[in-house]
Amino acid sequence: MEFSKSHVRDYTDEAEILKVLGHPIRLKIAAGLCTKECNVKNIWECLGLPQATVSQHLAILKSRGVITGKREGTEVRYSVTNPLVKKIIKALG
Numbered sequence: 001m002e003f004s005k006s007h008v009r010d011y012t013d014e015a016e017i018l019k020v021l022g023h024p025i026r027l028k029i030a031a032g033l034c035t036k037e038c039n040v041k042n043i044w045e046c047l048g049l050p051q052a053t054v055s056q057h058l059a060i061l062k063s064r065g066v067i068t069g070k071r072e073g074t075e076v077r078y079s080v081t082n083p084l085v086k087k088i089i090k091a092l093g
Helices: 012-021 024-035 040-047 051-063 083-092
Strands: 067-072 075-080
Touching: 012 024, 012 083, 024 040, 024 051, 024 067, 024 075, 024 083, 040 051, 040 075, 051 067, 075 083
Parallel strands: none
Antiparallel strands: 067 075
């Protein structure tokens, strides 16, 4: 097959997601949230990281559309709703 412009797909969205998931902590958070929604306390306890560190990574993931947060009373429960992220995490299996 010849390499031509008509056969090249635009991978802009995938590249942006991969940049965000390129940090090990963010990748761990996203992988965990693909299977179960959690609040920030559950995440930092599970990862053994300071709450501030986890919150910073959650903010980045949320701002880039990797995760969403759903308020339940005083806490926010996070989950991965982006199908591309789920596909990437599954491929890493």
